[in-house]
Amino acid sequence: xxxxxxxSKFVSEILEKLGIDTSQSINISDVLRKLDIxxxxxxxxxxxxxxxxxxxxxxxxxxxKSSSNNEARNRFTIAHELGHYFLHAxxxxxxxxxxxxxxxxxxxxxxxxxxxxxxxxxxxxxFREEVEKNVEESEVKxxxxxxxxxxxxxxxxxxxxxxxxxx
Ligand SMILES: [Zn+2]
Numbered sequence: 001x002x003x004x005x006x007x008s009k010f011v012s013e014i015l016e017k018l019g020i021d022t023s024q025s026i027n028i029s030d031v032l033r034k035l036d037i038x039x040x041x042x043x044x045x046x047x048x049x050x051x052x053x054x055x056x057x058x059x060x061x062x063x064x065k066s067s068s069n070n071e072a073r074n075r076f077t078i079a080h081e082l083g084h085y086f087l088h089a090x091x092x093x094x095x096x097x098x099x100x101x102x103x104x105x106x107x108x109x110x111x112x113x114x115x116x117x118x119x120x121x122x123x124x125x126x127f128r129e130e131v132e133k134n135v136e137e138s139e140v141k142x143x144x145x146x147x148x149x150x151x152x153x154x155x156x157x158x159x160x161x162x163x164x165x166x167x
Pocket of ligand 1: 080084
């Protein structure tokens, strides 16, 4: 069961606890540093990202297949993996994320990790405020909103639809 409200609340608690500045696009490296999670890039990864917990010292590492020319996508991938970290990986030796969000074969964990990522990168309050600022003749300008949050246009549209602020 996917509880979107619960995830949203959970993410805002995490942001607050970590003292993350939400007045600008979330500094994802800062989030990782505060959680003591290492980030690695691996071009040979057969999927977009994975998260692993080493059993010997309990250290956590996120590996993503970087798209060097797409920072927004990298950010979403990292945030998605953080979703698995907080929602699904606890108490497990390792968690390999093989079904990524672009895959149509959604399962609840993937859906939840995406929801977590959307909430992390586009907190509801800030998102609503940004939409207000970008309404022109009853049309919402998507691009400046996407830039403000450092996410893709599609991620912005999905978020706006879910929050019922877009058509
Ligand atoms: Zn996933």
